[in-house]
Amino acid sequence: MTRRHFLRDVGLTGGLVGSAATIPWLPAWAQPVSAGIVAPLPTVSGPDIALRVAHRMMMIDGKPSHAIGINGTTPAPLIRLRQGQTARLSVTNDLDEDTSIHWHGLLVPFQMDGVPGISFPGIAARSTFTYEFPVIQAGTYWYHSHSGLQEQMGHYGPIVIDPAGVDPIASDREHVVVLSDHSPMHPHRIFQKLKQQGGYFNYQKQTLAGLVSGKDQPLGDRLMWGGMRMDPTDVSDVTGSTYTYLVNGHGPGDNWTALFQPRERVRLRIVNASAMTTFNVRIPGLKLTIVQADGLNVRPVAVDEFQIAVAETYDVIVEPDARAYSLVAEAWDRSGMARATLAPSAGMVAPLPALRKRPLATIKDMGMGGMSGMGHDMPAASAACPPEHAAMGHCKPAASSGDMAGMQHDMPGIDHGGAGMTHDGKAMSHSMRDFANAPELPKTPTVQTVSPMPTDRTGEPPQGLADIGQEAGYKVLVYRDLVALDRNPDLRAPSRQMRIHLTGNMERYMWAFDGVKLNEVTAPIPFRQGERVRVTLVNDTMMAHPIHLHGHFFELVTGHRDHAPRKHTINVAPGGTATFDLTADAVGDWAFHCHMLYHMHAGMMQVVTVRPAGETGAEA
Numbered sequence: 285m286t287r288r289h290f291l292r293d294v295g296l297t298g299g300l301v302g303s304a305a306t307i308p309w310l311p312a313w314a315q316p317v318s319a320g321i322v323a324p325l326p327t328v329s330g331p332d333i334a335l336r337v338a339h340r341m342m343m344i345d346g347k348p349s350h351a352i353g354i355n356g357t358t359p360a361p362l363i364r365l366r367q368g369q370t371a372r373l374s375v376t377n378d379l380d381e382d383t384s385i386h387w388h389g390l391l392v393p394f395q396m397d398g399v400p401g402i403s404f405p406g407i408a409a410r411s412t413f414t415y416e417f418p419v420i421q422a423g424t425y426w427y428h429s430h431s432g433l434q435e436q437m438g439h440y441g442p443i444v445i446d447p448a449g450v451d452p453i454a455s456d457r458e459h460v461v462v463l464s465d466h467s468p469m470h471p472h473r474i475f476q477k478l479k480q481q482g483g484y485f486n487y488q489k490q491t492l493a494g495l496v497s498g499k500d501q502p503l504g505d506r507l508m509w510g511g512m513r514m515d516p517t518d519v520s521d522v523t524g525s526t527y528t529y530l531v532n533g534h535g536p537g538d539n540w541t542a543l544f545q546p547r548e549r550v551r552l553r554i555v556n557a558s559a560m561t562t563f564n565v566r567i568p569g570l571k572l573t574i575v576q577a578d579g580l581n582v583r584p585v586a587v588d589e590f591q592i593a594v595a596e597t598y599d600v601i602v603e604p605d606a607r608a609y610s611l612v613a614e615a616w617d618r619s620g621m622a623r624a625t626l627a628p629s630a631g632m633v634a635p636l637p638a639l640r641k642r643p644l645a646t647i648k649d650m651g652m653g654g655m656s657g658m659g660h661d662m663p664a665a666s667a668a669c670p671p672e673h674a675a676m677g678h679c680k681p682a683a684s685s686g687d688m689a690g691m692q693h694d695m696p697g698i699d700h701g702g703a704g705m706t707h708d709g710k711a712m713s714h715s716m717r718d719f720a721n722a723p724e725l726p727k728t729p730t731v732q733t734v735s736p737m738p739t740d741r742t743g744e745p746p747q748g749l750a751d752i753g754q755e756a757g758y759k760v761l762v763y764r765d766l767v768a769l770d771r772n773p774d775l776r777a778p779s780r781q782m783r784i785h786l787t788g789n790m791e792r793y794m795w796a797f798d799g800v801k802l803n804e805v806t807a808p809i810p811f812r813q814g815e816r817v818r819v820t821l822v823n824d825t826m827m828a829h830p831i832h833l834h835g836h837f838f839e840l841v842t843g844h845r846d847h848a849p850r851k852h853t854i855n856v857a858p859g860g861t862a863t864f865d866l867t868a869d870a871v872g873d874w875a876f877h878c879h880m881l882y883h884m885h886a887g888m889m890q891v892v893t894v895r896p897a898g899e900t901g902a903e904a
Contacts, residue, residue: 320541321534322630325442325460326357329364331372335385337407337429337439338378344528345535349468351438352379352429358533359462359557360427360441367422367448373415375407382406382431385415386834386875387443388595389425389579389852392417394872397834399430402873402891406431422447423579424553424597426462433471435881436559438533440464444553445579452769453575455551455601459542463565463592463613463622465527465558475882478521482790485523486515488619488642518790518826519643519747521882522560524620529561529613531624539633541625546606550626551575553599556592559881562828562855563613563622564591564749565598568637570609573601574761578851580837581769590761591616591746593830593855595879608632616748618642643748649826651735651859722824724798725785730887731799732789735824741860742842747828763862764842766849772839774867775846778818786856786878786888788825793886795825795878801887808893809876811868815897820863823856829883830855831862833892834874838864853879868894 328335340353354360365371377383384406386398396417400406407413422445429439442460467474477484534540544550556563566572566589574585576599584601592598592613608627615621618639625634647653719727722734742763744750749760788795795801811817818841821831832853839848841863848865856862877889 320539320625320627320630320632322541322543324362325359325462325532326355326361327364328355328361331369333363333371333373334376335360335373336376336378337383342438342533344466344530344533345537349466351466352434353438354441358438359464360439362441362460363427363443365419365443365445367419367445369419371415371417371419374412375415376412377407377409380409382408383434383439384429384431385427386430387415387417387425387427388832389423389597390417390443391420391835391837391870394835394870394874397872397874399834399875402875419445421445421579422451423576423581424460424555424599425579426555426557426595426597428557430875433475433559433881433885435557436465436467436471436474438464438466440557442553442555442557452581453551453599453601454549456548457544458551458553460532461542461552461554461611461624462530462532463554463556463558463561463563464530464533465522465561465615466530467522467526467528469526471559471881474522474526475885478882479793479886482521482793483515483518485521485525486518486617487523487525488617515645519645520561520615520617520619521827521880523617524615527561527615527620529558529563529615529620529622531611531613531622534624536621536623539623539625541627541630541632542611543630544604544626544628546628547603550602550604551599552602552611553597554592555597556594558594560594562591562593562616562746562830564589564616564746565611565613566590567602567609567611567626568635570602570604574766575599575601577766577849578837578853580850582849583767583769583847585761585765585767587759587761587765589749589752589758591749591855593828593853593879594881595830595832595853596851596855602626608634610634610636612637614639616643616746618748640752645826645858648739648741648860649747649858651733651738651824653737653739653741653859722785722822724783725787725824726799728799729789729792730794730796730801731785731787731824732791733824733826735822735859738822738824738859738861740863741857742840742862744857746855747857763840763849763854764844766840766842767844768839768847768849771846772848772850774816774869776816776867778816778865780815781818781820783820783822786821786823786825786829786831788827788883788888790825790827793882795880795883795886795888797876797888797890800890802889803887805890808873808891811866811892811894813868813871813894813897815868817866817868818863819866820861821854821856822861823858826858828855828858829888830879831877832879833866833876835870835872835894836866836868836874838866840864870894871896 342351397403425443611624613622745760837850874892876892877884
């Protein structure tokens with residue numbers, strides 16, 4: 285870019301600041317912004333609601349892009365209901381293929397849950413289906429297609445259910461903030477590229493220039509990770525290289541703006557309706573008080589930043605002064621951001637922070653978090669590649685490795701190619717594919733790795749926020765901060781326990797529960813009506829998975845007993861575990877899946893069946 289070209293482009297756009305025109309060499313998140321789009325989402329309400337699904341063109345940062353919308357908008361209209369009413373929603377499908385709508389987080393009869401092949405046949409092209417169900421809850425939720433990859437194309441929208449009585453969350457005004465990701469590339473093309481090369485969209489790999497300048501991993505660590513065929517920068521499957529990150533359907537340059545009066549209590553209902561992107565949300569200069577998670581009220585907790593996984597919702601209260609603020613939703617791999625503005629009047633713009641350094645995977649992300657409790661907390665690359673992965677055929681032991689020698693010296697008595705000692709004194713292999721650590725798993729290509737020492741990570745800052753969370757006075761939300769505002773409805777102890785492994789093969793882009801893809805499942809996961817079960821999810825992969833159970837809420841086992849937070853979606857950290865208690869109180873067949881759209885599409889989904897208590901064959 286020459287000085288002449290720079291001056292020419294600045295002259296054409298009328299200057300860099302305050303212009304709505306784009307600058308070709310800047311990424312989308314850094315483009316000059318418009319004067320601001322002050323437009324709340326279109327809203328539909330009442331006992332009878334008509335929704336029409338159709339193709340449309342949407343404008344993102346001044347560029348047209350093909351999408352699927354509802355009632356002519358993307359995101360779909362805000363559906364506003366009231367607790368206690370009966371909702372009747374007639375959905376007309378103007379597409380040339382089947383579609384569906386799942387009411388994410390809503391407790392509805394399973395026939396109304398909207399998952400083709402599980403709870404209903406789907407909505408055929410050029411036909412209408414009417415959903416009807418009682419609204420028995422309040423809070424912030426959302427809805428989306430469960431057909432193919434339509435969700436990626438814009439088939440999603442928010443739901444707000446007002447409580448029947450007085451809302452315990454006091455606010456002067458509210459705004460709904462729908463976060464999402466959009467690509468001009470067709471979603472089936474995206475999936476094809478992921479199947480061909482798992483890291484296709486990762487443009488933030490480590491480089492020789494970075495090594496020379498002292499960035500990221502040192503040489504020895506890089507060689508070991510390379511020998512394992514593992515990439516510590518592989519945090520997100522689909523990135524800002526193809527995605528534009530949206531707020532209410534608007535790109536960063538559109539500058540969607542939420543208005544307020546100074547010192548008002550402003551409630552932000554934040555929904556992550558993206559297909560593949562976890563966001564780190566902050567408003568520089570403002571504390572965020574979390575008051576609701578997944579639609580249910582929690583005791584207020586003040587934070588500076590929180591991570592919202594795919595399909596989660598969080599309600600926050602802010603009390604802004606008489607100036608503009610940037611609402612920043614940074615993609616978890618730091619390849620881009622969604623942004624909006626909070627301001628007392630339209631046209632105001634706040635400073636936009638630069639993207640932060642992208643995270644690198646660590647030893648805990650390999651499922652070796654238990655080693656930190658034994659005094660062996662090390663950088664990820666110290667994970668003893670050669671002996672651990674010789675069994676996988678990925679590398680050969682290299683006794684000459686200086687890092688390995690140092691590691692063996694620092695860790696006497698631990699054989700990283702064989703058995704170490706767990707906290708209770710039992711032998712455990714540190715191999716990354718030793719099925720002795722999970723003998724229930726099938727030895728198939730779908731199980732590329734088995735976490736040797738997975739640990740509960742719900743008390744840790746999410747991936748990429750650990751260092752930020754250590755800054756003085758800066759608070760990052762962790763799951764254990766969440767405490768239910770109301771006492772849990774079921775305080776019984778679980779009558780049984782089960783473990784479910786989250787498995788995958790990144791090189792072949794296969795994802796599954798317990799090593800079995802959806803098209804290989806022969807029977808559903810059975811529950812008896814009313815039974816209480818403790819479920820532990822074990823993440824055997826190096827990628828976080830937001831796991832969603834339809835038709836139910838569950839209580840996270842995080843030490844809060846009768847005020848455990850109740851959620852419908854839990855993001856399980858890479859190499860970690862998460863435990864919840866479930867009351868199987870909704871009879872029927874329910875989807876259970878990872879909410880990373882392409883992970884679900886690749887097989888990480890099963891069916892949960894809750895049978896009436898007295899029915900023959902209902903025993904688990």
